[in-house]
Amino acid sequence: MSSNHRFCIAPMMQCTDIHDRYLFRLITKRSFLYTEMVTTGAIIHGRCLEQLNFNSEIEHPVAVQLGGSDPYDLAECAKICSNLGYDEINLNVGCPSERVQKGSFGACLMQDPELVNDCIKAMQEVVSIPITVKCRIGVNERDDVDFLNNFVSKIINPKLKTLIVHARVAILKGLTPRQNRQIPPLKYENVYQLVTEFPELEIVINGGIKDIDESIQHLDKVDGVMLGRSPYDNPMIVSNVDSRIFNDSDMGKDRKMILSQYLDYCLAQASRGQPYSSTLKHIFGLNRGLKNAKSFRRLILKTIQEKNLETTKDELISMV
Ligand SMILES: Cc1cc2nc3c(=O)[nH]c(=O)nc-3n(C[C@H](O)[C@H](O)[C@H](O)COP(=O)(O)O)c2cc1C
Structure with a gap:
């Protein structure tokens, strides 16, 4: 399996900035890195532009994650990010925070797959790098596979190759973002079944994966894994990703x-x-x-x- 998404380090606001990614690159050369979410508003209005900086000599493969729901704005931002040299643009369709909901993006977009489809297509039309999506298995009470399959069937197109799925629903009211990463139960089966339902898609599973042993177990069922909190809290757990996941040599650093x-x-x-x-x-x-x-x-x-x-x-x- 040659996918470079076999092991990904999750986008995390206030965490996976350029310095953290530098640290990860001292430990693993093959893991796919993601920036924190950057909103289209911030890019278009020129705020937080330093968040888009990355170290082109060492960081590849690296994706920028965009937050937004206006196809025109997303296309503009995609062009900017592609020109900066990112390898991929990832659309955030999984963040449940109230601030993000006010902007009508993040996880609430799962309720509007047609708009997500428009956003993806608008970006695909203006850049040649891959557009990927990171979503949840559902929102609110919809944690059933029908909801997820319907969502995916409406956003899929021949150029969309990769879908990253956090295996929990997002509860849009009453839970903080932190609780939304802990309270809704993990339903890995909902993600696994996407592999059979959409064999043309590369499916990356996310949520609650602690280490490389657990990652390898998931890789029996899906194309890739994405880990967030465990490598952030204990970066050395990724020190043998290159050898164990990619059959490459590790960086060999203690x-x-x-x-x-x-x-x-x-x-x-x-x-x-x-x-x-x-x-x-x-x-x-x-x-x-x-x-x-x-x-x-x-x-x-x-x-x-x-x-x-x-x-x-x-x-x-x-x-x-
Ligand atoms: C502090 C923090 C910030 C996060 N920021 C983002 C973000 O910017 N974009 C995003 O898609 N997910 C974000 N997430 C969610 C993670 O990417 C990931 O989906 C979630 O933590 C579940 O994976 P894990 O159990 O491996 O941590 C964040 C999570 C944490 C803990």
């Missing part, structure tokens, strides 16, 4: 080497004015499970507060 290279990156970023809070926040979990994980986290916090990584760097490395 935790100390990765931390040392990442801290050099943080120092270089700081010299360009990037605050330590935005770079060091991604490594709180780098020695998760080790005996001094707590003191490691404390020292990172202190370093962020005192802005003195030059002084604490060696001690941090000695702790992993």
